[in-house]
Amino acid sequence: MAEVTTAPAIKEKEPLFGKKEKKLITDPLTDNNPITIQVLGICSALAVTSLVLPSVVISVAVVFVCAFSSLFTSLLRTRIPKSIRMIVQLVIIATLVTIVEMVLKYFSYPVYRQLTIYIGLIITNCIVMGRLEAFAMANKPWRSFLDGIGNGLGYGLILVAVALVRELFGKGSLFAGSAAEMKIIGASSDYWINTAADGSWFSWYSNNNLMVLPVAAMFIIGIFIWIQRARNPELVDIS
Amino acid sequence: MESTNYVVGFTLAMTVLVALTLSSLFYGTKDKVAQNADVFNKRAILSAISAKLDQPVSAFSDEDVLALFEEKVEQKVVDMSGEEVDGIMAEKVDMAKEAKKPEEDRNLPLFIYNAGGEKVYIVSVRGSGLWDAIWGNVALQSDFTTVVGASFDHAGETPGLGAEIKDNPAFAKQFGGKKIYKDGEYVSVGVIKGGAKDLAYEVDGLSGATVTADGVDEMLYRGIKYYEPYFGKGKG
Numbered sequence: 263m264a265e266v267t268t269a270p271a272i273k274e275k276e277p278l279f280g281k282k283e284k285k286l287i288t289d290p291l292t293d294n295n296p297i298t299i300q301v302l303g304i305c306s307a308l309a310v311t312s313l314v315l316p317s318v319v320i321s322v323a324v325v326f327v328c329a330f331s332s333l334f335t336s337l338l339r340t341r342i343p344k345s346i347r348m349i350v351q352l353v354i355i356a357t358l359v360t361i362v363e364m365v366l367k368y369f370s371y372p373v374y375r376q377l378t379i380y381i382g383l384i385i386t387n388c389i390v391m392g393r394l395e396a397f398a399m400a401n402k403p404w405r406s407f408l409d410g411i412g413n414g415l416g417y418g419l420i421l422v423a424v425a426l427v428r429e430l431f432g433k434g435s436l437f438a439g440s441a442a443e444m445k446i447i448g449a450s451s452d453y454w455i456n457t458a459a460d461g462s463w464f465s466w467y468s469n470n471n472l473m474v475l476p477v478a479a480m481f482i483i484g485i486f487i488w489i490q491r492a493r494n495p496e497l498v499d500i501s
Numbered sequence: 502m503e504s505t506n507y508v509v510g511f512t513l514a515m516t517v518l519v520a521l522t523l524s525s526l527f528y529g530t531k532d533k534v535a536q537n538a539d540v541f542n543k544r545a546i547l548s549a550i551s552a553k554l555d556q557p558v559s560a561f562s563d564e565d566v567l568a569l570f571e572e573k574v575e576q577k578v579v580d581m582s583g584e585e586v587d588g589i590m591a592e593k594v595d596m597a598k599e600a601k602k603p604e605e606d607r608n609l610p611l612f613i614y615n616a617g618g619e620k621v622y623i624v625s626v627r628g629s630g631l632w633d634a635i636w637g638n639v640a641l642q643s644d645f646t647t648v649v650g651a652s653f654d655h656a657g658e659t660p661g662l663g664a665e666i667k668d669n670p671a672f673a674k675q676f677g678g679k680k681i682y683k684d685g686e687y688v689s690v691g692v693i694k695g696g697a698k699d700l701a702y703e704v705d706g707l708s709g710a711t712v713t714a715d716g717v718d719e720m721l722y723r724g725i726k727y728y729e730p731y732f733g734k735g736k737g
Contacts, residue, residue: 309659309660310660312659312660312662313660313661343503343508345508346508346512353515353516357523361523367530368533368537371534371537371540375541376664376667376668379657380660429661438668471708471709474661474662474708474709475662475709476659
């Protein structure tokens, strides 16, 4: 794992939002992305990305859980008994995930019903625990918090990008299930591009069912990894 | 290494704190969540008869849904021999619990929608998908043969795949106008992989979700049949 930003624990002046702090947020979005570089959190990236809306909700939930579990773990880092370190981290994560679930149930029951088991699965998301072990246990609270936000965002970015491709080519729509649903291409007049219309240029087109299946996420993430490493060869040897 | 006392003390303190936080949150949100669930289930039942409503179910506010149920939906519970059971509302019947009872002891919820002298009978069915339970509501005209509409839901099918039974309106929409009796014989509505052939009695399955679609097929065949004794009485 690439730990570019781990600062040595010396008494330096720590600005609230200096260069290092900014890097904590931006690095996971690009050169230290949890999915494409660290290759963590692949399991859930395959499962939820067939539609954009659930991906967005899961991403927001992961950002929240990642940020606050890092914060609490970092606050407690000198007090957590080493022998039960991981159990404590899991309790913190599980508590936060349960809170996310309750908030969704309270404010947006239909979205909760759409995601049900996937919310619970954030507990086992390797990114969250990975960041607690690798960063929050060794860094101060504010930086850990930023690191959590950065990694949550980096995960969410890839998740939503994969979901955009899969939903568009698999279903012909975007944001299905939300108020902002867009019907892009399909075989009825509800869609912007109607493949069934007479004389349509797109009459050859039909939705690709492979995109609906979890394997499609595998290909798409693979292509993202390829593009990113082709553009920046320094990344090739990292993982 | 910390002393055992410290580890035990830390664990205890953490457990108590977490338990208190979560349980107070749970009690604080309980009533609103129960109401959300109630409205959610009633919307599902209404979406089975969306063809008879003057606006889409999503356009109704939560209060509208509850009011509409109060005014126009009659709730009955029938047993497996088609007799009405008194003293219980259909919405209180827990299909998950009923499914654990022996078949002959089950109670069946029945919602009757009255609109302008016309009655629509909404029956509830429950079965198994790929990962967990699936269930649904099927609305029938008063001839107990023609389907008005259907709605489905699930506990844990995959979003974009099996979950399409609920999330994709086009799937449920197919059921409108289908017949469950062919030449007087019960056939249910078949969910067919690769596309329906006998259009009066079958609908298309879901690509990528064969097991869930087969589950819907089985659930409908078995679940609607439970109501047959009641249909028989209704027909006279």
